[in-house]
Amino acid sequence: MNETIGLYIDRDSPLHRLNPLTKVVFTICIVILGFISPWAWITFAIPVLILIPMSFWGQIGVPYLRALLKIVVPLALILLVMQSLFLPGETTWFRFWFLSVEYESVERSLTLVSRLVSMTASFILFLFSTHPSRLMTDLTRRGVSPIVTYLFISTIQLIPLMRTKANTIMDAQRARGLETEGNIVTRSKALMPMLAPLVFGSLVDVEERAIAIEARAFRVPGKRTHLTIVPDSQAQHLFRIALIVLTVVLIGVRLWLSLTS
Amino acid sequence: MSFGERLKRDFSTMTLVLIPVAIVINIVVGQIVAALKLPVFLDSIGTVLVAVLAGPWAGLVTGTLSNVIWSMVANPDAIYWTPVAAIIGLIAGLCAKYGLFREWWKVIVTGVLVSLAAAVASAFISVWLYGGITASGISFVTIYLVESGRGLIESVFAASFIVEPIDKIITCLAAWGIIKGMSLRYVSRFPRAENVSA
Known part of the structure; x- marks a missing residue:
């Protein structure tokens, strides 16, 4: 379970050792919190006050900050500028050239962007600290169908293999003189010779793999035993329940506030 | 045949093995197209493939997992657009069920129907989550329409229907083309082979 896969960063930290379900529940609650928060600054405070300290607790603080700066901050800035300029509004705040910024559009944009920032930031923290195999192993033990697990894990294992295959094909076709740069017609023409070998090559393996997993009693009904059990604790169980209750209460408060005002 | 039995037949072992390959085709082809800097996405070929060979529900599962996994391995934002990918699989599967994948011109009709559904779904997500203005290229079309005097919501939908x-x-x-390139024997191993053979 230690191969590098996707965004996961391998560390031996308390955050990594948490049961995956705890992190799933936590991530979902953070996302909901972003949507029910009445003020954008609360939503912006989530990544700064909760998620970044957590990433340092999980010994992935530096790569996490780097990911935020590379993925989240540029997106947030672009969206803020574009939405402030082009979302509709009434009260003009200031204008320059032919563009005008309205007070309402800035407010709306801050709400939208703060949600996206806290959602994406919590999601990245989850992906950085949770290995997909560990997540799926735990979910299968809790009753998720092994078929779902198979689809998940086998896709994740196939991606690097197919990427290698795609690069080999690209290099081979270039060596034969295929033009992959130039005007749009040339580039479109390059598409077929690259896609056809890749797609048909990978479809050939499908039938063989189907026979192989059927021969290993993949679809036999009945209860399975597990080779590895991802550890969970009573404390985490209580923590998850507390988080869910807290979120439900907050949703209630928010609904009550919006109904009475 | 009851719905449960139909599902059981659709999700045969061949389908289960095809789905991961289809998801990876979605991701890798999407990346090749981006590397060639072509003005299209083509990131749901695998989804449509599964939808035609194994029915709308398998298509829906492929689309959903595709975006979930893509967001896990490369681009966290992809998760927000999961409903669009799911609807593409569902609609493509339904079109194929009613014979719209048997000849090339019918396939174009399928393409139009799928794109209408995808446009509605992505416009809704765009409005609800981004207020209509996202960070992708399509927003330039939206902004152009807004600045030429149309309402924002109207512009978002119009832009989706253009792109x-x-x-x-x-x-x-x-x-x-991929299905036509497979041998008949291979296609007939899938639960909805009748969708493509006249």
């Missing part, structure tokens, strides 16, 4: 059809028609034709 989606070209992409989805090519996607469906590519999936059709």
